[in-house]
Amino acid sequence: DQQVKQNSPSLSVQEGRISILNCDYTNSMFDYFLWYKKYPAEGPTFLISISSIKDKNEDGRFTVFLNKSAKHLSLHIVPSQPGDSAVYFCAASADSGGGADGLTFGKGTHLIIQP
């Protein structure tokens, strides 16, 4: 039973255009969401997060949108750059429950930025 779903294993976007990565979740107890970025042969690194009390969080070229009623979040990257080519993991936590049992990760989306 996959509680965090990233239905696109890969996504190819032209440099300079917008990249939109999607994530759906099923557990209504999730109230904190994070995106991690992973390059080959490296560990994941934190990118951006959003609490369920917000519907948008922005950090430079990266914006995360949360639609609680649809249990859907998306990561927008504008403009996309070659260095953005990586695997992006969506993760969720039932933070109000302590979160000590860790984050639940999606399977990841491999973003490829074409020159």
Next chain:
Amino acid sequence: NAGVTQTPKFQVLKTGQSMTLQCAQDMNHEYMSWYRQDPGMGLRLIHYSVGAGITDQGEVPNGYNVSRSTTEDFPLRLLSAAPSQTSVYFCASSRGVSGANVLTFGAGSRLTVL
């Protein structure tokens, strides 16, 4: 600024052998955890610890043991390796135990069990 250090980076084992993956962090983080990454499966939590002397199971704990005798170290032990444990293992830590705390990951340990 070492962050989270994992050793070894690569290891090949034969079925039935035992080994320990080492993890150390120098950030005085309270929370530490181990994940495994398999193709098409994302990151799955194996074990975690909310402080020295306290450990608990995650989503896929079978075949693995952990201990947390110090704040800095969180080794993962495979007592009798199986081919199904072929994976990339990531250790991670965070300052607090709530899910809102950002995890800092190590670079990973790639394990192959023949």
